[in-house]
Amino acid sequence: MKKGRFGIYGGQYIPETLMKAVQELEEAYLHFQNDADFQHELADLLKNYASRPSLLYYAEKMTRDLNGAKVYLKREDLNHTGSHKINNVLGQVLLAKRMGKTRVIAETGAGQHGVATATAAALMDLECEIFMGKEDTERQALNVFRMELLGAKVHPVTSGTMVLKDAVNETMREWTSRMDDTLYVLGSVMGPHPYPTMVRDFQKIIGKEIREQLQEKEGKLPDAVVACVGGGSNAMGAFYEFISEPSVQLIGCEAAGLGSDNPKNAATITNGTVGVFHGMKSYFCQDTYGQISPVYSISAGLDYPGIGPEHAQLADNGRAQYVPVTDSEAVCAFEYLSRKEGIIPALESAHAVAYALKLAPAMRKDQILVVNLSGRGDKDVAAVARYKGVELYE
Amino acid sequence: MSKVTDAFKKRKAFIPFVTGGDPDISTTEKLIPAMAAAGADLIEIGIPFSDPVAEGIVIQEADERALKNGCTTDKLFDMVKRIREKTDIPLIFMTYYNPVFTYGTQKFMDRCVECGINGLIIPDLPFEEKEELADICQQNDVDLISMIAPTSEERISMIAREAQGFLYCVSSLGVTGVRSQIATDIGRLIKKVKEVTDIPCAIGFGISTPEQAGSMAILSDGAIVGSAIVKLVAKYGSDCIDPVVNFTRDMRRGIEEAA
Numbered sequence: 001m002k003k004g005r006f007g008i009y010g011g012q013y014i015p016e017t018l019m020k021a022v023q024e025l026e027e028a029y030l031h032f033q034n035d036a037d038f039q040h041e042l043a044d045l046l047k048n049y050a051s052r053p054s055l056l057y058y059a060e061k062m063t064r065d066l067n068g069a070k071v072y073l074k075r076e077d078l079n080h081t082g083s084h085k086i087n088n089v090l091g092q093v094l095l096a097k098r099m100g101k102t103r104v105i106a107e108t109g110a111g112q113h114g115v116a117t118a119t120a121a122a123l124m125d126l127e128c129e130i131f132m133g134k135e136d137t138e139r140q141a142l143n144v145f146r147m148e149l150l151g152a153k154v155h156p157v158t159s160g161t162m163v164l165k166d167a168v169n170e171t172m173r174e175w176t177s178r179m180d181d182t183l184y185v186l187g188s189v190m191g192p193h194p195y196p197t198m199v200r201d202f203q204k205i206i207g208k209e210i211r212e213q214l215q216e217k218e219g220k221l222p223d224a225v226v227a228c229v230g231g232g233s234n235a236m237g238a239f240y241e242f243i244s245e246p247s248v249q250l251i252g253c254e255a256a257g258l259g260s261d262n263p264k265n266a267a268t269i270t271n272g273t274v275g276v277f278h279g280m281k282s283y284f285c286q287d288t289y290g291q292i293s294p295v296y297s298i299s300a301g302l303d304y305p306g307i308g309p310e311h312a313q314l315a316d317n318g319r320a321q322y323v324p325v326t327d328s329e330a331v332c333a334f335e336y337l338s339r340k341e342g343i344i345p346a347l348e349s350a351h352a353v354a355y356a357l358k359l360a361p362a363m364r365k366d367q368i369l370v371v372n373l374s375g376r377g378d379k380d381v382a383a384v385a386r387y388k389g390v391e392l393y394e
Numbered sequence: 395m396s397k398v399t400d401a402f403k404k405r406k407a408f409i410p411f412v413t414g415g416d417p418d419i420s421t422t423e424k425l426i427p428a429m430a431a432a433g434a435d436l437i438e439i440g441i442p443f444s445d446p447v448a449e450g451i452v453i454q455e456a457d458e459r460a461l462k463n464g465c466t467t468d469k470l471f472d473m474v475k476r477i478r479e480k481t482d483i484p485l486i487f488m489t490y491y492n493p494v495f496t497y498g499t500q501k502f503m504d505r506c507v508e509c510g511i512n513g514l515i516i517p518d519l520p521f522e523e524k525e526e527l528a529d530i531c532q533q534n535d536v537d538l539i540s541m542i543a544p545t546s547e548e549r550i551s552m553i554a555r556e557a558q559g560f561l562y563c564v565s566s567l568g569v570t571g572v573r574s575q576i577a578t579d580i581g582r583l584i585k586k587v588k589e590v591t592d593i594p595c596a597i598g599f600g601i602s603t604p605e606q607a608g609s610m611a612i613l614s615d616g617a618i619v620g621s622a623i624v625k626l627v628a629k630y631g632s633d634c635i636d637p638v639v640n641f642t643r644d645m646r647r648g649i650e651e652a653a
Contacts, residue, residue, distance in 0.1 A: 012520065013523055014518055015518060015520070016517075016541045016549075016564065017545055173450075177568030278447075279518075289467050290467075290495065292492070
């Protein structure tokens, strides 16, 4: 099989100018993957800076209420910076440093990856510039200010549809013009090889911890793992450990926006077709001429027209299922978890919670359902207020 | 010999680029024969893409205009077919891989042959990925044009050895667009190409004046100009034919005077 492929998916569909940069990154990644010193430093950062391992929390009230499977929440929201994004970013920024880079650039949707990148760059003394769709800078204004506080420069992207995909376009363009001293810290299991593999490797700690923690608490494997999917990094991180365990059902929750039959959605596996974009072959929301569709979700982090290539393979071979979850279902779940467990989830993660609300009651009481709570919801409070027609004054 | 390679035979080539369907199909349809008559040797027609990652703002906006005004791959194929009744200048489609892949590579190639497209430039299909299109292109005598960039270095001979039609030499880092200066030692890159193949080399990215076109043509076998022309189309809309024709003549003169 060709390098960087997951079945037919993946690859390196990028301009010639960038080939040197991704090959240099691949070489560095392969080297440091087996470098004890690098791995030791990363493990130390994850433990003492990001506060891993994250808790595996037994949601007792939720379990009682749903009257089905025992529900556990993997608390990635408790990581430093408030989401799973820090796992990957610490890996990549440390790698940038070891490669001798002095500057990192990144795209961001909801702002979580941008905040995590700005954080790691501050910690490791690297210059940092973040590209964020103008529309997202408006709906996630707080995160823009957080990034600036951390010393990053934030560029609002005004091209195209002014959301996450356009931020990726602009970051790729920036990297094409300056790569000697700069690493593109990509935020998900997408883009050209080696990103889908490398980001998955930095995120697979989530699933590894779930296995260990559940072994300790219950002495067995989960029966289902549920995670939200935009590009798919938290889901890939949670799933990877269990791909070789056929008894574990893996379910990715896509953003269906106003409904998967309404054009305003971002449900890539549900509605997309195979294409080539952002450096990879995968599923994309697009028209019959291969023009990428403008997509929509209330959650800026899932507002992306593609999905990582490894997910495309898992969808094709049936190892994982991908289900659409609408804005309104996600907002209901956002409120449900806030009131039921006193945990405000990110709107992205609320998509996974929403599906768990349907799935748990359909499972047996001796079964275990793990929801990957990929991020915390503080950043989304204003968006949910807007959705509900509540005006907030700060 | 390929029709694309032929374009470099009698003189240093001037290769203009326009985004197809910008601002509308009928303007592009008039522009192409007019540029051919004014001194172009080979013309690149961009099939607009929603997310042109290798383009600067000028061509991004042209793609947006064209798509907004209803341009599609099929309409451009039909246009090329009509243009072929007026000119036999070699024509190349430049687009991203997704519009080709999603259209269906076989179907796309059949239409290239039917309508008279002589080559393809796909900036997001580097050497490592080109095989999924290269064979089918070869079977249909459509040249799949390869690119080299200032970062290519040790990749140059590998790319050059398999190059078809001509080799597109990217003058600078970054995306397409007008540049006041071209700093790369492009002559050195072209020397490396010529060590392994005698395929023509044309330089593109950042060329906007007759003087730049002239100096690039001295270093190579031709100059490619995109954004500077697309800017004229943006400025004059459907009245752009005369300004673009004058520009084409100026560039031709710049190349002749340098040569």
